[in-house]
Amino acid sequence: MKRLLIPLAAAGLTAAALVAPAEANPNWVSDDLLPTPAQAYSAAYFWLDANGAALRKATQYTLDTKTVPKLVSTGSKSGVTDGKPGSTAPTGVGSPPAKASQVNLPKTIGKVFFQDSKGNYRWCSATSIQSRNRNLVATAGHCVYEKKDDVYDKWVFVPGSYQGKAPWGVYAGAYAFTTFDLDTYDDYDGDYAFVAVHNGFSLAGEKIVSAKEYKEWTGDKWIKPKEITAAEFLKCQLNLGDCWSEGQDKAAEQVGPDYPGAVVEKVEVGKTAYGAARTGKGNGFKFGAPVTEQVTATEYNAYNGPGDKAKTTTGNYTITRYYTQKWVKPGTSRKYYEAQYTLGLVKDMGRLGDVVGGQGFAWNQPLGQQVTAFGYPADPHPDGNKAFTGVTPKWCSGKTATKSYQINTFKVETHQVLKCSMTGGADGGPWLMKYNNSKRVGYVNGVTSVFADNDGNGRIDYISSAIFDSETAAVYNKANFAATKRIVGPNGEMLK
Known part of the structure; x- marks a missing residue:
């Protein structure tokens, strides 16, 4: 999968210095997820409706394989990157919290939720990442693309996701960017994706309005039947109101x-x-x-x-x-109703990066880096032990291996690996290089792709990630320029 590319940037290059990629670049692809406000509104409302019922119903994505993958060392320390090291700095760093002996969880991490072709509600892990439009999410490619160039439906990102709650809103995906080989061949050497998301969205209650206001409303709306007395019904009819009766008057x-x-x-x-x-x-x-x-x-x-x-x-x-x-x-009795025109109000939460910040991004870094990997593991280990619930994020910290690895199950020729016991559900979670525990930020230098039981004891002991190289930078550079929209107006209406 590796290609000879012209390096995008030198070490330390900032996001502002990145130039728009040439349209003829063959190494990235872009696919629409929910590009219009109407599509984004519908998906976000779907996940939030009924107090987050769909969010709570969703289960973790599980790799489509019956056997636990094995790692095979390539024995190579070189040839895994194809240009000079580069990085972009994190954004949205607030006041540092008090020092803690444990790892402080980043505000940027959360879950992506989507519906697969079988109708199942699924989720993976992900993070907000720095971009010029403060609207980018980094996750695993297989958490966006179902089979080759097919993308998942109703794709949204929920930072800080916890038990069906969305504390900072729901961010509907607009456009997905990944490698040509993952999109075309399901080649996990490029198992990562950057998704540009619309402004965040949260529910803000409901409002009873007139029939005229109801007709003009572009957001979610419904008619509630309100039971009234026979006298109120008669008055409503005389005034040509929207009222009706049901049943019949019949004695027992x-x-x-x-x-x-x-x-x-x-x-x-x-x-x-x-x-x-x-x-x-x-x-x-x-x-x-x-x-x-x-x-x-x-x-x-x-x-x-x-x-x-x-x-x-x-x-x-x-x-x-x-x-x-x-x-x-028992007899029956006639009941009388009047229409209540009800609007579902929503609130614009703003751009993702302005709300939770964005992690930095690094590429063409040498192997053997100290990283902290985050995710929401939920799958049981191969021996059936279920150590994780997927409710709260977990982390692993250590140095990546100094040699690249192959994983034949997923056509992987060169992955970086980290000793870690997190299981499925952590897919797409960020590997943060140079993680600052006080500021809770670092540089995304990988995302969890595959889980392996390398010593054969029935327990996941390694996780792997694509190696972020110049090709990754090309995909990121394209996503960095993606413009997205507000989907909610100042009065809670859906924008066109």
């Missing part, structure tokens, strides 16, 4: 206790009638034992029923009631 019909759907009602009777009634199940039979209740003087004087009234020697008032059974087939 007495039937036998064995009639299908029959229900029993209580009929209050006097003591004599109750005493003459039979015990058991049937019309006119006793309904339980007599009920004696203590009442107030006012209730006592107002009662004119067939029960027994009594005043005790202590001055208390009681009423004893007697009931028999009445079995009926």
Whole structure:
């Protein structure tokens, strides 16, 4: 897969210095995900609706292989990069948090959610990455492309994802950029993708409006039926309002206790009638034992029923009631409704990089780098042990191997590897070189691609990533110039 490329930049080159790539460059491809505001709005709302039900229903992406891949060392320290080292600095670094003995999780990491061709809701790990338009996400290519050039549906990024929550909003993918060989041949030497996302989106409640406002609204909307009284219904009709009735006025019909759907009602009777009634199940039979209740003087004087009234020697008032059974087939009653025109309000969260910042990007770096890899592992190990839940992000830290590796299962000729026990679900999570634990930023120099059990003990012990070289920089450089849009207006409406 490696090609002879003209290096894009020298070490330390900033994003501002990158120039727009030539249109004839054959090493990258771009595919539409949700390019229009309407498509982006629909996808974002889909994941957030019903308090994030779809987000909670989604399960981790799992590599499509029945056997755990094996790593084969190429024995090569050279030839894995094809130009001078380069990097772009992270953005959006706020005030450093207090020092901690543990690794501080970056604000930039989260999950990408999508729907596959079988209708399954899936997720992978990802991170916001620095770009000129503050709108770029880095993840694994297989978390964007389903089979060769087919992209997943409803693709969104949720930074800080946790149990169906989207604390900083949902960012719908507009355009995906990856290598020509991954897009065309499923070649995992280029298993990475950069996705330009629209401005973030969050739900902001609902609003009842007039029919005119409802008709003009371009966002999500629905009509709620509100139950009203018969008098309100008559008034609504006289005013030509949007109201209607359902059902019919029909009295209950007495039937036998064995009639299908029959229900029993209580009929209050006097003591004599109750005493003459039979015990058991049937019309006119006793309904339980007599009920004696203590009442107030006012209730006592107002009662004119067939029960027994009594005043005790202590001055208390009681009423004893007697009931028999009445079995009926329930009747129906007409109900009246009025239309409530309801708008679903949403809020523009702004550009991704302005909200959570963006990690730096590095390419053509030597192997053997100290990196910290982040992700949301969830798959069980090959031995069936499920150490991770996928709910919270985890991390591994160490030096990558000094030699590149092959993985025949996925056509990999040169991957970098890191000793790590994270499992599937961590796919697409960033490998951050020079990670600053105080500022929570570093340089993305890889994304988790494949998981391996190299010692054969039934446990994942290595993860691998494509080597970020000049070809990666070419893909990133193209994505860096992708312009995206706001999808929500100032009043919560969908923009056209």
